[in-house]
Amino acid sequence: MRKVLIPTKLDKFAADWLIERNYNVVLDAATPIADLFKANPDAEVVIVRSEKITPELIDLLPELKLIVRAGAGFNTIDIKYARKKNIDVMNTPGANSNAVAEEVIALMLASARHVVAADKSTRAGLWEKSKLMGHELTGKTVGILGLGHIGQLLVKRLSGFEVKVLGFDPMISPALAEKLGVELCSVERIFAESDFVSLHIPENDETRGMINRRLFESMKPGATLVNCARAGVINEGDLRAVKATQKISYLNDVYPKDEAGEKSIADVADLMMPHLGANTFEANFNAARKSAEQIVDYFEKGVTTAVVNKSLPDGLDAKYQHLAYVLASLTRAYLGTDKNPSRVETSFYGTLGQFANWMTPPIAAAISGSSAIDRSPRDAEQYLAEAGVELVNRDVDNKKNYGASMSIDIFAGDSPIYKGGCRGTIIENKLMISRLNDFDGLYLDPVGHHLFVEYTDEPGVIGAIAGILGEKNINIMDIRAPQDTRSGKSLSVITTNVEVPDMLVEKIRETVNASKAFRFSYLA
Numbered sequence: 464m465r466k467v468l469i470p471t472k473l474d475k476f477a478a479d480w481l482i483e484r485n486y487n488v489v490l491d492a493a494t495p496i497a498d499l500f501k502a503n504p505d506a507e508v509v510i511v512r513s514e515k516i517t518p519e520l521i522d523l524l525p526e527l528k529l530i531v532r533a534g535a536g537f538n539t540i541d542i543k544y545a546r547k548k549n550i551d552v553m554n555t556p557g558a559n560s561n562a563v564a565e566e567v568i569a570l571m572l573a574s575a576r577h578v579v580a581a582d583k584s585t586r587a588g589l590w591e592k593s594k595l596m597g598h599e600l601t602g603k604t605v606g607i608l609g610l611g612h613i614g615q616l617l618v619k620r621l622s623g624f625e626v627k628v629l630g631f632d633p634m635i636s637p638a639l640a641e642k643l644g645v646e647l648c649s650v651e652r653i654f655a656e657s658d659f660v661s662l663h664i665p666e667n668d669e670t671r672g673m674i675n676r677r678l679f680e681s682m683k684p685g686a687t688l689v690n691c692a693r694a695g696v697i698n699e700g701d702l703r704a705v706k707a708t709q710k711i712s713y714l715n716d717v718y719p720k721d722e723a724g725e726k727s728i729a730d731v732a733d734l735m736m737p738h739l740g741a742n743t744f745e746a747n748f749n750a751a752r753k754s755a756e757q758i759v760d761y762f763e764k765g766v767t768t769a770v771v772n773k774s775l776p777d778g779l780d781a782k783y784q785h786l787a788y789v790l791a792s793l794t795r796a797y798l799g800t801d802k803n804p805s806r807v808e809t810s811f812y813g814t815l816g817q818f819a820n821w822m823t824p825p826i827a828a829a830i831s832g833s834s835a836i837d838r839s840p841r842d843a844e845q846y847l848a849e850a851g852v853e854l855v856n857r858d859v860d861n862k863k864n865y866g867a868s869m870s871i872d873i874f875a876g877d878s879p880i881y882k883g884g885c886r887g888t889i890i891e892n893k894l895m896i897s898r899l900n901d902f903d904g905l906y907l908d909p910v911g912h913h914l915f916v917e918y919t920d921e922p923g924v925i926g927a928i929a930g931i932l933g934e935k936n937i938n939i940m941d942i943r944a945p946q947d948t949r950s951g952k953s954l955s956v957i958t959t960n961v962e963v964p965d966m967l968v969e970k971i972r973e974t975v976n977a978s979k980a981f982r983f984s985y986l987a
Contacts, residue, residue, distance in 0.1 A: 465762065467508040468524075470496045473533055474744075474751035477510060481755050500524055510754050513721050513738070516540040521548060529761060533750035534559050534741060535612070536693075538666065542772040553761070553769040555753035557612045559741035564616035566740050567661050567689050568600075570714040574687055574734055575600055598685075600624045606653030609663030609692070610635045610645065611849075617661060618643050629653045632850070633795075634831040636805040637876065639851025647803055654678040659687045666693035676701035680709065687712040691740045694719050699728055706731050716740050768841045779818045783867070786894050787822040789909045789985055790871045790885040791829035796983050797900060797915070798883035802875035804830055806853040809872075812865040819856050823847070826871060868897070902945040902954040909985045911940065912962045916971060917979040920946060920953040924975045928955060931971055937961060952978070 466487040469478060478488040489506070491499055496514055500506070500523035509516070509524070510531045518541055521527060530540060532554040542552045573579060576597040584591045601624045607614050610632035618628055622644070630645035631653055640647045650673075653660060660682070664670050674688075675698040682688070690697055694717045702713060715732040716739060729735065741750070760766035767773070775781055795804075807826060811819045820840040827843040831850075847854050865888070872884035886898040896907040899915075907913070914932075918924055929939060941958040963971075963982050972980035 465508065466503060466506045467510065467758065468499060468503055468506045469510045470494070470499050471510070471512045471514055471533070472747075473510060473512065473754070474747045476748055477533075477751035477755040480752070481758065484759055486758075496520065497523065508758055510758075511540070512741075512750070513539060516545075518544040521545060521550065529553065529758065531555070531754045531757060533754045536665070537771055538693075546772045546774060549774075551761070551767065551770045552772045553754075553757055554771055555750050555757065555769065558750040558753050559746040560612035560616050562743040562746035563613045563663075563691050563740040564620050565743075566716065566736075567617055567691055568620055570689050570691075570716070570734060570736075571600055571659055571661075571687065574712050574714055579734065600626065600659075602626065603658040604629060604656055606630070606657030606660040607645070607663060608632075608650060608653065608660070609665075610640070610643070611663065613691075614661075614663040615643060617663070618645055629657060633800060633803060634827075634847075634850040634852065635803055636851030637803055638805065640803075642851075649801065650678065651681065655681045656683075657686060658683065659689065661689045662692040662696060664692055664696055666695040671695045672698045674698060674702075676705055679705035679711065682709065682711050684710045685712075687714060689714045691716045693717055694728075699731070703731050768839055770839050771842070773824075773839045775821065776818065778814070779821055780889075782889055782892070782894065783815060783818070783869075784822065784825045786887055786889060787869060787871065788825035788829045789894055790869065790887050790896065791826045791873070792985070793896065793899065793909070793983055794871055794873045794883040794885045795830045796981050797885075797979065798873055798875055798881055802881050804852050804873050804875050805877070806855065806874040807847070807871065808855045808857055808874070810857045810859045810870040812859050812861060812863070812869065813867040815867050815869055816859065816861075820844070822869065823854065830873065870898075899954065899956075901947040901950065901952075904945050905943055905954075905956065907943055907956055909983075911986075912959050912984045913982065914955075914957045914959060914963045914968065914971070915979065915981050915983060916955045916957070916975065916977050917952055918955075918975050918977045920951055924953070925955055927975055928957065928971055931967065931974060932957070932959065932963070935964075935967060937963060937967075 464485055464487045467481055469490040472492045478490040481488050489503055500520055504524060505526050506524050507526050508529045510533055512533050516530060521544060527550050530545060530552045532540060535554055535556045537552060537554045540552055545552050577595045581595050604627045605621055606629040607617060608631050610630050628645045629648050631650050674696055679702055712733045713731055714734045715728055716736040718726055721738050757769050823840050824843040827846050868888035870886040875881045884900055885896060887896045894909055896905055896909055899905055916928060938960040939957055940960060943956040944953060946953045962984055968980050968982055
């Protein structure tokens with residue numbers, strides 16, 4: 464009989480359902496988690512919500528085979544260490560989504576109509592109608608950063624208020640956005656034009672601190688920012704500095720740690736909640752049901768589609784997944800991050816053909832910035848499908864003798880159609896990019912900082928670029944300069960000792976009249 468530990472306040476449905484199917488379940492949210500683990504070393508499964516699962520806790524359960532996060536985010540679980548211990552980690556995406564979407568609307572309305580302040584005032588015997596003049600949500604502009612499960616549900620829940628919805632999500636296709644009734648645009652425009660901005664983005668190296676002073680200062684006076692995503696995406700110091708002079712409201716439900724005590728954000732938050740986003744009976748039940756069902760399917764049917772830290776199949780070198788990630792990332796950069804993908808086409812040559820589906824997770828990760836590279840292929844395919852991005856794996860002709868190589872093309876838009884593509888392989892255990900779009904013979908090692916400049920071929924361009932970099936004491940480590948004779952274009956790829964600043968990239972673009980100029984870094 465398999466033992467399942469539930470050291471969290473999860474709906475009793477999970478325990479009851481598993482017990483009916485002959486699982487030994489210990490449901491105990493009162494005992495400290497380390498003590499509970501020590502007392503049950505024979506446990507094979509753990510179900511958690513927001514509890515942090517560290518290597519030290521994992522080591523207390525030598526029989527552990529599966530950790531289930533009853534919710535979507537799994538950043539509180541050390542999934543890499545779990546993989547090293549041959550432990551699968553699952554999540555239950557979508558179980559809490561509606562609860563969070565409804566919470567956002569509750570916060571918006573509570574803030575706009577001064578619900579909390581009005582209650583306190585009236586209970587105190589006051590009658591402050593003029594002081595508590597509010598605003599209506601109807602007809603306003605709402606900006607949403609992140610259009611996954613929660614973001615899309617928020618759009619639906621807002622529809623009755625007849626709002627204009629601006630959205631940012633690098634994965635959502637224009638066709639899906641149109642179907643949802645969302646106008647895709649930049650983060651900058653969302654902050655500048657929205658009356659309400661709601662965050663639904665993950666916290667990672669790319670998003671940490673991205674909501675900063677520049678964006679705060681661009682907000683309308685009286686605009687409202689809602690954060691039910693992750694605490695780390697907000698630059699708290701910048702918010703504090705701007706809020707002192709600009710009349711914006713901040714509504715918060717997320718913190719670095721879910722625990723009692725003083726909160727550093729308290730002085731700038733107009734409304735604060737103790738991480739209640741998923742705290743509904745319905746969401747708790749949904750998460751419990753999904754967790755229990757996934758456990759039974761995992762052990763009795765071998766279903767692993769919800770595993771987020773998949774190991775690789777025999778015969779596939781993990782470096783090829785990194786190659787797929789780099790090729791898709793560079794293609795995305797060449798295409799332009801302002802253009803949302805509508806289709807991805809792939810070609811896998813040689814022995815890679817049998818592992819084509821295992822390249823989907825890194826491709827999705829590269830073009831979204833939010834889908835984990837170690838998710839299962841099926842989860843990644845579903846992620847792309849829900850974003851409205853078509854995935855096509857082309858038949859290949861192995862007579863071309865490309866060896867174990869791959870090509871990834873990304874398309875955006877309907878009319879006109881924008882396209883970017885890369886081909887690469889691994890040579891002497893190093894990643895190698897052989898082609899970017901129509902520029903063949905590139906043979907670039909992607910590790911390091913690179914500046915890409917595309918221009919009409921003419922003498923002196925590389926010298927001009929080198930001169931601008933030299934003025935700022937930026938050293939050139941390598942130069943690649945393939946040509947596309949059909950279009951008359953050249954591509955200069957300059958590897959530098961440091962990342963080239965945005966302002967310098969723009970100066971180079973203008974100086975050489977470049978059709979494209981962008982930087983790309985990959986630090987292995």
